[in-house]
Amino acid sequence: MTGRFSGKNAIVTGAASGIGRATAHRLAGDGANLLCVDRDEAGLADLLAxxxxxxxxxxxxxSLAQACTEVVQTALRHxxxxxxxxxxAAAILIRQPILEHSRETWDLTIDINLKAPFRLARDVVASxxxxxxxxxxxxxxxxxxVLPIAGHAAYTASKGAVTMLTRSAAFETAPYGIRVNAVAPGATATGMNADLRRDDPDRWREMLSGTPMGRHALPEEIASVIAFLVSDEASYVTGAVVTADGGWTLH
Ligand SMILES: NC(=O)c1ccc[n+]([C@@H]2O[C@H](COP(=O)([O-])OP(=O)(O)OC[C@H]3O[C@@H](n4cnc5c(N)ncnc54)[C@H](O)[C@@H]3O)[C@@H](O)[C@H]2O)c1
Known part of the structure; x- marks a missing residue:
């Protein structure tokens, strides 16, 4: 297969749904060989098909350190x-007011949203x-x-930390020619908010009303930013956090 990722080997986490799935399609469509990772076995089978x-x-x-190790070892073997x-791309969002936040949901959010990207990046960078x-x-x-939403304390904290993980990893790996960037999406229609869109469409519309473009993103619109960031077209871009939010953070 030819394309800008022809001959490149890529791990995509959260590949069974939403932005991860759209990214898998985008990279594979441009020639990459993929290791698609998710906890959703049926979703992965559907993606591969x-x-x-x-x-x-x-x-x-x-959420398990050993699983992160196995992901990188599997890729290296293959x-x-x-x-x-x-x-x-894998992450979870558990909506809980801060006073009701349990230790378990806090830890699980940090384990998946922050520690896993760190663990995977560390082992991938080493290789x-x-x-x-x-x-x-x-x-x-x-x-x-940068813009907290009420009831999202652990998620918001994890994403703030992902920004600085991105920047510090970029700083340390730049001398090796390795680039580390992030995309910061706004409201994107995926599995993460399918329940909100179904059960509380007024709340979803209210969130979108603050978006100058007046609509949510499709996962493909975030995947295209990711594809740019990991392509040679972004060869001088590292430590960047590219906002793709329809203008939400303009005001
Ligand atoms: N949807 C949005 O509005 C939005 C906005 C900003 C950022 N994001 C980010 O986009 C990324 C992708 O999320 P999405 O919106 O596509 O949601 P999604 O729920 O559709 O996809 C997330 C995927 O991660 C997987 N996952 C969750 N926990 C896992 C675990 N412990 N091990 C392995 N896989 C696990 C899920 O099974 C799912 O397939 C996330 O990092 C999310 O925080 C989403």
Whole structure:
């Protein structure tokens, strides 16, 4: 297959749904070989059936450190030690007012949204440095890193930290020619908010009313930013957090 990712090996987490799934399609469509990771086995099977090219899937719960290790080891075994791209899209959002936030939901959110991207990036970067690979990592942050939404304390905190994880990892890996960037999406129609759109459409419309473009994003519109960030077209871009929010954070 030809394309701008032809011959590149890419790990995409959260690939069974939403932005991760759209990113998998985008990268595969441009020639990448994928390792698609998610805890949703059926979703992964559905994704793989919809892709053309040479791809594998791994069902893994990324809240567990050992699962993150296995993801990178699986990729290294399958691709003879070469990983070019990592996209950290998997995350959860548990809506809970701060006074009701339990230790368990706080820890789970931080484990999946922050520790997993760190663990995966650390092991992927180690392999890139060892192999002399000038690779690229894209994290999926959120505009909630700068604009909190009530009831999202753990999620918002995790996304704020993902921004700075992105910037510090970019700083340390730049000398090796490795680039680390993030996209900060606004409201995007995915599995993460399917319940809100179904059960409380007025609240969803109210959120969108503050978006100058007056609509939510499609996952493909975020995937195209990710694809740019991990492509050679962004060869001088590192440590950037690219906002894709229809103008939400303009005011
Ligand atoms: N949808 C939005 O409005 C929005 C806005 C800003 C940022 N984001 C970010 O976009 C990214 C993708 O989310 P989405 O909106 O596509 O949601 P989504 O729910 O459609 O997709 C998230 C995927 O992550 C997977 N996942 C969750 N926990 C996991 C775990 N422990 N192990 C493995 N996989 C796990 C889920 O199974 C799911 O397939 C997330 O980082 C999210 O925070 C989304």
């Amino acid at each position: 919809s892709l053309t090219g040479s791809h594998i899937a791994l069902t893994a719960d990324l 691709w003879d030690g070469r990983i070019d791209i990592l996209v950290n 890139m440095i060892e192999g002399g690979i000038r690779g690229a990592i894209a994290n999926v942050g959120s505009i909630e890193a």
